[in-house]
């Protein structure tokens with residue numbers, strides 16, 4: 510039987526067709542991973558507003 514490490518928590522996961530969450534150990538790990546991926550995509554898509562540099566400089570100055 511093949512065993513893989515869950516990409517999320519690194520627990521051993523039996524690679525069997527009965528495990529519908531493989532390569533994750535559970536639906537929880539699977540959903541967390543997908544959520545992180547979706548958030549990352551969203552962040553990248555909105556990361557650069559037209560005046561992003563000026564906005565970032567202003568924030569840095571305020572914190573300083």
Ligand SMILES: [Zn+2]
Pocket residue numbers: 515516517518519520533534535538
């Ligand atoms: Zn897991």
